[in-house]
Amino acid sequence: MSSLSTHVLDTSLGRPAAGVEVSLETLDGAALGAGTTDADGRVGRLGPEHLDAGDYRLRFASGAYYAASGVEGFYPEVVIAFTVTEAGAHYHVPLLLNPYGYSTYRGS
Template identity: 50%
Template sequence: MSTCSTHALDAALGVPAAGLPVTLRDSAEVTLAEAVTDADGRVRFPADLGSGPHSLTFATGPWFAAAGRDTFFPEVRLTFTVPADQQHHHVALLLSPFAYTTYKGS
């Protein structure tokens, strides 16, 4: 089994994306865990992931709206593959109202 964590940063303001809801799902769209990023923009999910595709969905629309900011993306969904031989996956999100980028962290 493997674990997953994420780190979301508000690249437009240069701060962590604190309070951002995130959902972890498996390839069958079963919700494995739901969380909200902490003050540092981080979440470590308690779920054990099997190998194969998984996704993280960030509820960016409501998050930006709560801050009185417009956004082009109502959500950001990142799909990634979990190999059977890796114990931890870290998926980072750099976010702004009209763009985002992601990378596999360590």
């Protein structure tokens, strides 16, 4: 199992957001992994199997997701910075997304 997963829900439609490109990087911009959400809005394996303690960034291509549906959005991307405190533990970072807002939390 990868130590990082994500789930994107399109709250404007009340369903998973399929086809969102997601990338994982260090805060200094080094790429660690990338994926695209599946039909359930999930990327189950993102990046290396083990993340060291430290700060990371998830980048979601929200503008491209909405443009593909013909919807005008406000945010071309959503960037979530987070801290891994327990090296080797699994982290799940969900995104609740709509064209004019978003919310996130640490999932399980």
